[in-house]
Amino acid sequence: MIFRRYGTTYQSVDMDFSAEALNEIGFRRNRETSIPVDDFESRYEHVETVELTAESQGVVQNDTEQVLLDRLAEKVRERLDALEEGGILVVENENGRDYPKTRQETKNVVERGANTLHFAYSMAPPLRVALYRPKS
Secondary structure: OEEEEEOOEEEEEEEEEOOOOOOOEEEEEEEEEEEEHHHHHHHEEEEEEEEEOOOEEEOOHHHHHHHHHHHHHHHHHHHHHOOOOOOEEEEOOOOOOOOOEEEEEEEEEEEOOEEEEEEEEEEEOOEEEEEEEEOO
16 A cells, blocks of 8 residues: 655555646545554554656657656556555655656657657656555
8 A cells, every 4th residue: 555644644545647647746645544643653664765767768758758657657566566464655755845757858850851759758856665564
């Protein structure tokens, strides 16, 4: 399960990665689980924090950005699958401070005598997630 901190609670969220959104790398509260910060700190212990990034290249702008987002989502799912029983993943990036955004670089490329655009997408800063397990 994925959580983000909102004020005095950690709340469960779903990934919402969409190339058509203003904030392409998003997490939407699903209201399934909410844990007060004090309870969270007494019930879970930090295992590790990882930084996740992705890149993509292509000739169709929206599709290329979506490939980057799909690759990032896959990396998050891999981390979720690797969690111990009862473990959780917490998104540590904060809106307005260090929240990841996609970055686009566009180049003109001549292919068979025609000018075409080539898009390269990356993200910065990395998506930082912390892995937690229940305390023994």
